[in-house]
Amino acid sequence: MNSSGLDFTALRLSLELAGVTVLLLLPLALMTARFLAWRRFPGKSLLEAALAVPLVLPPTVVGYYLLVGMGSGSWLGGWVERITGQSLVFSFSGLVVASVIVNIPFAVQPMQRALEAIPGEVRDAAACCGMGFWRTLLTVELPLAWPGVVTAFVLTFAHTLGEFGVVLMVGGSIPGETQTIAIAIYDRVQAFDYTAAGQMSLLLLVFSLLVLALAGGWGRRIGRRDALPRI
Amino acid sequence: MPCPGSDFRLSVTLGQPVPISAELACGGGELLALVGPSGSGKSTLLRLVAGLVRPVQGRIECGSACWFDSARGLHLSPQQRRVGFVPQHYGLFPHMTALGNVMAGLHALPARERAARARQWLARVHLAGLEQRRPAELSGGEQQRVALARALVGEPSILLLDEPFSAVDQVTRQTLHLELAELKQELGIPVILVTHDLDEALLLADHMTLLARGHTLQSGRPQAVMAAPVNAEAARLLGMRNLLPGTLLRHDKTAATSWIRAGSVELAAALAPDLDPGTSVVWMVPPGAMRLTAGAAASPADSLRVCIHSLLPLGDSVRVSASIPGLGAPLYLQIQPAEVAALNLQAGSEARVEFSRAKIRLLRA
Numbered sequence: 001m002n003s004s005g006l007d008f009t010a011l012r013l014s015l016e017l018a019g020v021t022v023l024l025l026l027p028l029a030l031m032t033a034r035f036l037a038w039r040r041f042p043g044k045s046l047l048e049a050a051l052a053v054p055l056v057l058p059p060t061v062v063g064y065y066l067l068v069g070m071g072s073g074s075w076l077g078g079w080v081e082r083i084t085g086q087s088l089v090f091s092f093s094g095l096v097v098a099s100v101i102v103n104i105p106f107a108v109q110p111m112q113r114a115l116e117a118i119p120g121e122v123r124d125a126a127a128c129c130g131m132g133f134w135r136t137l138l139t140v141e142l143p144l145a146w147p148g149v150v151t152a153f154v155l156t157f158a159h160t161l162g163e164f165g166v167v168l169m170v171g172g173s174i175p176g177e178t179q180t181i182a183i184a185i186y187d188r189v190q191a192f193d194y195t196a197a198g199q200m201s202l203l204l205l206v207f208s209l210l211v212l213a214l215a216g217g218w219g220r221r222i223g224r225r226d227a228l229p230r231i
Numbered sequence: 232m233p234c235p236g237s238d239f240r241l242s243v244t245l246g247q248p249v250p251i252s253a254e255l256a257c258g259g260g261e262l263l264a265l266v267g268p269s270g271s272g273k274s275t276l277l278r279l280v281a282g283l284v285r286p287v288q289g290r291i292e293c294g295s296a297c298w299f300d301s302a303r304g305l306h307l308s309p310q311q312r313r314v315g316f317v318p319q320h321y322g323l324f325p326h327m328t329a330l331g332n333v334m335a336g337l338h339a340l341p342a343r344e345r346a347a348r349a350r351q352w353l354a355r356v357h358l359a360g361l362e363q364r365r366p367a368e369l370s371g372g373e374q375q376r377v378a379l380a381r382a383l384v385g386e387p388s389i390l391l392l393d394e395p396f397s398a399v400d401q402v403t404r405q406t407l408h409l410e411l412a413e414l415k416q417e418l419g420i421p422v423i424l425v426t427h428d429l430d431e432a433l434l435l436a437d438h439m440t441l442l443a444r445g446h447t448l449q450s451g452r453p454q455a456v457m458a459a460p461v462n463a464e465a466a467r468l469l470g471m472r473n474l475l476p477g478t479l480l481r482h483d484k485t486a487a488t489s490w491i492r493a494g495s496v497e498l499a500a501a502l503a504p505d506l507d508p509g510t511s512v513v514w515m516v517p518p519g520a521m522r523l524t525a526g527a528a529a530s531p532a533d534s535l536r537v538c539i540h541s542l543l544p545l546g547d548s549v550r551v552s553a554s555i556p557g558l559g560a561p562l563y564l565q566i567q568p569a570e571v572a573a574l575n576l577q578a579g580s581e582a583r584v585e586f587s588r589a590k591i592r593l594l595r596a
Contacts (some may be wrong), residue, residue: 125318125321128309129310130336140324
């Protein structure tokens with residue numbers, strides 16, 4: 001830990017966690033969003049509510065359930081420990097699992113809204129043009145839903161960088177393993193090192209503002225370019 | 232494989248989202264118009280043909296290929312059927328140029344060849360020079376042409392058009408009608424056109440199928456269907472105005488006449504031997520089957536006294552609404568202003584309507 005300035009280890013760990021979370025979550029969230037956007041089935045509202053739960057529950061509650069669910073005594077935690085010889089809780093892998101679960105609504109909802117906005121006629125036309133699943137996904141659905149994908153990316157990445165409660169519950173504060181920048185800021189404040197806490201807070205603030213502004217501008221530009229034709 | 236010159240046959244039932252029970256047939260190089268009111272299942276039927284909706288039961292064939300057969304559990308996807316589909320609002324890919332949209336209809340060819348063929352089709356639909364425009368930068372008629380080029384560039388087995396002319400202005404529509412008539416002959420594939428415009432069906436179609444509540448009401452050549460609707464519902468859908476209630480009294484086969492009671496009088500109509508005496512019928516008076524007179528009736532069985540209800544000038548003619556004593560439904564006639572003056576017609580006055588017996592058709596109510 002660097003006690004007189006930026007904690008680069010924590011920053012690198014946060015960026016790694018955010019990157020891995022985005023890489024793992026976005027493809028899964030895209031398929032889930034596709035399924036929810038166009039399928040009607042019994043219990044759809046219940047499933048949507050379950051996926052949105054992390055939005056409304058206090059992070060400590062989500063963290064508690066994840067801690068219990070991934071602990072050595074749990075089915076998942078026990079299985080992972082048998083396979084890898086490592087505990088899922090208080091480890092980077094456990095943080096990744098927790099981060100993926102907590103970020104599901106931030107990734108799924110923007111993409112689901114964007115996919116829902118693609119007219120059914122456009123998808124029908126793609127099928128009648130002979131396009132298969134992957135070609136339709138890559139050349140029609142993703143380009144049209146791109147603002148939603150960008151929003152999902154930004155929200156997931158930024159939210160992971162700033163996540164505190166869940167990380168603390170599941171990962172604790174092990175430097176180089178589970179101590180993210182948000183935890184490091186908390187630790188610096190606890191140690192009355194306001195200079196380091198201030199620097200790291202400012203870095204997070206500027207980074208978040210920049211990413212949101214860039215993503216917003218990009219999304220608007222794509223939205224204008226791909227406007228649906230006026231008929 | 233495309234099946235130019237071959238026939239298309241469909242016989243299906245569907246429960247959801249619209250209950251459908253329909254039979255269609257269309258020859259290669261022919262245009263079949265699906266006509267019916269909103270919600271009659273026209274568009275759903277087209278989606279069934281395309282493979283976008285799976286029927287519950289039945290069989291769909293195009294040429295020698297079977298696309299759907301519930302008995303064998305066979306259901307080919309839209310990708311396997313190779314259909315050319317122009318949705319109602321064209322379904323263009325908004326992020327692609329006109330050229331990109333048409334190229335999207337081609338597969339398994341090098342990009343250069345796909346681009347060359349797409350350019351040829353864009354030129355064929357009179358859009359040369361607009362290849363790099365996106366759909367939002369094209370007019371409604373131009374978008375329709377891009378959608379048509381995209382549907383045809385892959386040499387489909389069948390062309391499906393879902394009310395393609397509903398969103399363009401009158402002048403563009405007339406031009407597009409002519410172009411479609413030419414294309415139909417050149418392509419040699421079955422063309423199915425969904426429309427609610429009877430004039431469009433009469434102009435373009437070789438065959439017409441009338442749909443109501445998902446059921447096939449009547450099929451045939453458009454002029455034949457218009458001239459002889461099978462029942463009162465079909466007549467209403469075909470825009471017939473004078474459909475009046477009555478009771479069939481008897482048939483007189485030697486005089487080729489069926490007698491009905493309409494209100495308080497007996498009237499003669501064209502012989503309808505399929506209908507049983509005593510049943511409720513609808514008697515249909517086509518335009519040109521009646522005229523207003525002021526004099527005495529030459530044949531009482533072929534005329535009625537009516538009370539003029541209203542006179543409405545419409546263009547260079549006058550629409551007369553008249554009520555028949557003892558009959559709830561009004562009778563409408565289209566006459567020239569000179570006749571109004573000659574007969575001294577005004578609201579509230581009485582007149583006599585003479586019918587041409589052979590043209591009065593009796594329909595099942």
